[in-house]
Structures are given as C-alpha cells and as structure tokens.
Amino acid sequence: MAEAKRILIIEDEADMANIMRDFLTVSGYEVRVAGRGADGLELLRSWSPKLLVLDLTLPDIDGIELCRRIRAESVVPILILSARGGETDKILGLGFGADDYMTKPFSLGELTARIGAHLRRSEMQAPSSAADDGRETGMLSFGELEIDRRAYRVSLGVREVxxxxxxxxxxxxxxxxAGQVFTKSRLLDAVWGIDSPGDEGTITVYIRRIREKIETDPSRPLYLKTVWGVGYKFDGGRERAV
Incomplete structure (x- = not known):
C-alpha cells in the first residue's frame, strides 16, 4: 500500500485501538498500533507513518510529553485523542505541536474525515508540490530571520529554529x-484548509508558540504583530525573495 496512507495509532486501550485500526483499514489506510509510547516512537522512526493518532493517557509516557518528543524529531501531523476534555489539555497538546484534538467519545466517521483533511493538507504543503513562482518556492529574508520554503527551514542568524x-x-x-492583516478565521482556512475541523483558538496557540521560538521578547514581538480586534500580521521590515 502507498506510503502516503500509513497511519500510526498510539493507544493503550486495545479494544479502542482495534476498532480504529479496522475502520481505517476498510477506509483504505495502512494502520499499525502501539500500546505504549516507547513502542510508538520506535514505529515512528522505523515505519515512517504519514499521520499519528495519539492518546494522551499511556502507561509509560504522558501523552503531552510524547507529543513534545515526537515534534522535536518529526513534522508528521499529530491528532490527539483524549478522554480529558478540559481546555488546558487541548491548549497544551496544540502548544506542544499537535495539529488537532478530539475528545472521547467520538465518531469514527469524523476521525476519518479529519485524518483525510490533514493528509490532504500535508500533501498540498509539501515542498515538492509548491508552485514554482520564485516566491512560493524561494527564500524569504527579513533581517536575521530567513524562511526557506524549499527546505522547510527557518533560521534566525546562525541559529536554526x-x-x-x-x-x-x-x-x-x-x-x-507581509504587512497584510488576516483574521483568525482566514488563517485557519489558509493553513488548515476550509474543511478543517479546528477552531480559531488554534491560531492563538500557534502564534504564541511561533513567537516563543523567533521573537527575542514574545510579549513585544518584532515579526508577528497582533492587530487588536482584527487578527495578526507579519511585520519584519523590508523583505526580499530569492
């Protein structure tokens, strides 16, 4: 089966994991299941799935911590499942790199729809599929900040972000x-897709995470500016596209 269809489920509830595996298999995906976080990390490295379904409650590693570890070494989309429906867990999960969050119980149809949406988005955003128009595939430079679309790499001076x-x-x-103001809704559509099941709070979480990584003082950002009552804009001074 095509590598692009590989889904890894990290879930310690065997019945739940098997139901998801069987449903996704019938839907055309190649699925593997890990009941422990350590086993999931091993499969991530050896099998190279295209999306992870990650439960927050695991017997060996806290799901939020596992999400952080995965994100430190991979850009694979992560869809969190949790019986913990609190806003704090959702914010933590998204803040540590998850792409989506579903609360148990959930519909298998909705799970499949979200997986499909994230995979389509990943394929559309892959460097090899970018339009070769000079800007979309080139380097954007804003002083010390450089954004390389072809390599999916960001650097700040000599430091890679x-x-x-x-x-x-x-x-x-x-x-x-740069310089254009976007609402949260517009950003959600542009980056996650118009069929995204996410909400506008996702944008707030991601903006904060990016600021923590590229801004000297995240409370007084140089690049990612808040336009109160409207949304966000990028303001990095004069840029050049190579």
Missing amino acids: QLSAKEFELLHFLALH
Whole structure:
C-alpha cells in the first residue's frame, strides 16, 4: 500500500485501538498500533507513518510529553485523542505541536474525515508540490530571520529554529503576505484548509508558540504583530525573495 496512507495509532486501550485500526483499514489506510509510547516512537522512526493518532493517557509516557518528543524529531501531523476534555489539555497538546484534538467519545466517521483533511493538507504543503513562482518556492529574508520554503527551514542568524509543519506553514503564509492583516478565521482556512475541523483558538496557540521560538521578547514581538480586534500580521521590515 502507498506510503502516503500509513497511519500510526498510539493507544493503550486495545479494544479502542482495534476498532480504529479496522475502520481505517476498510477506509483504505495502512494502520499499525502501539500500546505504549516507547513502542510508538520506535514505529515512528522505523515505519515512517504519514499521520499519528495519539492518546494522551499511556502507561509509560504522558501523552503531552510524547507529543513534545515526537515534534522535536518529526513534522508528521499529530491528532490527539483524549478522554480529558478540559481546555488546558487541548491548549497544551496544540502548544506542544499537535495539529488537532478530539475528545472521547467520538465518531469514527469524523476521525476519518479529519485524518483525510490533514493528509490532504500535508500533501498540498509539501515542498515538492509548491508552485514554482520564485516566491512560493524561494527564500524569504527579513533581517536575521530567513524562511526557506524549499527546505522547510527557518533560521534566525546562525541559529536554526525548530518549527512543526503547521507552525512553519502559518509563519510562511504570514511572511509571504507581509504587512497584510488576516483574521483568525482566514488563517485557519489558509493553513488548515476550509474543511478543517479546528477552531480559531488554534491560531492563538500557534502564534504564541511561533513567537516563543523567533521573537527575542514574545510579549513585544518584532515579526508577528497582533492587530487588536482584527487578527495578526507579519511585520519584519523590508523583505526580499530569492
């Protein structure tokens, strides 16, 4: 089966994991299941799935911590599942690099729809599929900040900045339209897609995470500016596209 269809489920409830595996298999995906976080990390490295479904409650590693570890070494989309429906867990999960969050119980149809949406978005945003128009595939430079669309790499002076795939896409979109103000809804559509199941709070979380990584003082940002009552804009001074 095509590598692009690989889904890794990290879930310690065997019945739940098997139901998801069987449903996704019938839907055309190649699925593997890990019941422990350590096993999930091993499969991530050896099998190279295209999306992870991650439960927050695991017997060996806290799901939020596992999400952080995964994001430190991979840009694979992460969809969190949790019986913990509190806003704090959702913010933490998204803040540590997850791309989506679903609360148990959930519909298998909705799970499949979200997985499909994230995979389509990943394929559309892959460097090899970018339009070769000089800006979309080139380097954007704003003083010390450089954004390389072809390599999915961001650097600040001599330091490489580690961003998740969605963090990169959000930063790149705003930088590509420097000076233009976007609402949260518009950013959600542009980066996650119009069929995204996410909400506007996702944008707030991601903007904060990006600021923590590229701004000297995140409370007084140089690049990602808040336009109160409207949304956000990128303001990095004069830029050049190579």
